[in-house]
Amino acid sequence: MQKMSVLNRSTLLFPLALVLFEFSVYIANDMIQPGMVMVVREFGVDSAWIPTAMTAFLLGGALFPWLMGPLSDRVGRRPVMLGGALFFVLSCLATLVSTGIESFTVLRVLQGVGLCFISAVGYTTVQEAFEEKAAVKVMALMANVALIAPLVGPVVGAALIAVWPWRMTFALIAAVAAVALFGLWRKMPETLEHKTVELSLRSLKADYLALLKNRRFMSASLTIPLLALPLLGWIALSPVFLIEQAGMSPVEYGLWQFPVFGALITGNLVLVRITDRLPLGRSVLIGLVPLLSGMALMFAGCLFSSVPHYFIIAGISLMALAEGLSFAVLYRFALTSSGVSKGATAAAIGMVGMVVYVLGIEGFSRLHQHFGDAGFAAMALSVSLCYAWLARRVVARAMADRAEQGEAALEPQLAGQDA
Structure with missing residues (x-):
């Protein structure tokens, strides 16, 4: 089609x-x-x-x-x-x-x-x-x-x-x-233009093993949950931050979710506006600025402020803005990072994410239990630094591939003009 x-x-x-x-x-x-x-x-x-x-x-x-x-x-x-x-x-x-x-x-x-x-x-x-x-x-x-x-x-x-x-x-x-x-x-x-009803455990095993052994796919698929983990940690622990620790009412708790999700929606809308103007992947690099700034602000606030929940909200909101700028692009890079069929690849992306989310949320919970808000902020900053390092590599590789594909598509046209 x-x-x-x-x-x-x-x-x-x-x-x-x-x-x-x-x-x-x-x-x-x-x-x-x-x-x-x-x-x-x-x-x-x-x-x-x-x-x-x-x-x-x-x-x-x-x-x-x-x-x-x-x-x-x-x-x-x-x-x-x-x-x-x-x-x-x-x-x-x-x-x-x-x-x-x-x-x-x-x-x-x-x-x-x-x-x-x-x-x-x-x-x-x-x-x-x-x-x-x-x-x-x-x-x-x-x-x-x-x-x-x-x-x-x-x-x-x-x-x-x-x-x-x-x-x-x-x-x-x-x-x-x-x-x-x-x-x-x-x-x-x-x-799907070419379909077959053949489906066996052997073929499934071969597809998933090929993806697990593909370092490029694993790198790209890991960027997605690493980016989203601080937000999921916030969703899991925000009742503790706002209701138990800050003494807010359930209504106030609900209202303080709007800056976070509003920032995420804003990031998605900005991505829609700039996608045609910039090389695909540039928005991910732009998003590193609010992401790392927000995590650093949150960590400093949790260490030195008497009202850390406001710094947590501000930091997570900046992180959510970065997620909006990046998620759809990273998903595209992960889906196209291997030659395995797209259905199996998409399923593998989801399963990799599920494993990281389960381990990550448990890690946020344990660190907060033992070290309080600073423990939560320290893990969020560490996860975001790992994401930033990995995302730069994934984006650089994907952008280089797309540049090569563009040059390859242009060569026949140039040859025709020379003739």
């Missing part, structure tokens, strides 16, 4: 349907949290089951990305994505008739499986359907819509359960996902 290079109403309908599905999956986690007290109360179980809902959902997201990407390489992106969206809709509707906490938890796992289709299949299709710079801009725009979920999900969920039974939360989520499914059915292209 011919790749799309212009962003207009027609070409953006597929990404819009995809991001609507992504949004519905994310709010399936965020919207029900305020209603979990009512869930455990109806099923007559202990409140210890409340955090289990989120754990079960995330477990579902970790189960099958290793399979969905390679499966879409064999049978096509479109049938796997449509099947995944339909599965998610049905799993949400099934919650309407759940009869106990056990069946509810199983359904939470099944709903979490929807996460597997977003990056391993959906993002891959975007990268294949659009020209390189257009794909980067589409990914940046999609990220802004997806970021709304953690901000509005709990608020909408709380308002919904105030007037409706908690089960209606899942009816609303299913309705949104059904609209997304219809849009994907109408507008999602099939970007």
Whole structure:
């Protein structure tokens, strides 16, 4: 198929349907949290089951990305994505008739499986359907819509359960996902030209081993979680910083999230504006300035200030701005860093990220327990320095490759002019 290079109403309908599905999956986690007290109360179980809902959902997201990407390489992106969206809709509707906490938890796992289709299949299709710079801009725009979920999900969920039974939360989520499914059915292209139904454990093992041994792929894929780790550490520990230590109310806690996510959205919007003006990768290098400045500011504030939480917010906001400038570009570099099929590559990027996130968040938690805010800030600064070193190498290699490709494409034209 011919790749799309212009962003207009027609070409953006597929990404819009995809991001609507992504949004519905994310709010399936965020919207029900305020209603979990009512869930455990109806099923007559202990409140210890409340955090289990989120754990079960995330477990579902970790189960099958290793399979969905390679499966879409064999049978096509479109049938796997449509099947995944339909599965998610049905799993949400099934919650309407759940009869106990056990069946509810199983359904939470099944709903979490929807996460597997977003990056391993959906993002891959975007990268294949659009020209390189257009794909980067589409990914940046999609990220802004997806970021709304953690901000509005709990608020909408709380308002919904105030007037409706908690089960209606899942009816609303299913309705949104059904609209997304219809849009994907109408507008999602099939970007895989050569398909085969062959899928074996041997072929999967060969693909993933080839990626793990590919130093260029591993370097590029590691930049993504290293960049995002301080923000995830903030998300995990911000209730401790703001509510327990600073004595803020839950409303104040929510309001102080806006500078962080607002900076992330701003970074994505700036990336969209400058992508056509600069060589791909330059925005990552520009982002190193606010990233390292923010981490240094946060570390100094945690060491010397009596109100360290303000410095943490400022530092994480600057880091989020850098992430917005960099994520879509780094994802593109990682996806194109090997000759392995794109579905398997996208799945591997997700799995590498998952491992780093789990280890990193645990590290942030342990350091904060033993050394307080300074321990958190020290790890964030260290992780960001490692990222900066690795990102410069990855960007330099990717930009050099693209320069060589540009020269190679220009040579036949110059030869024709000489003749």
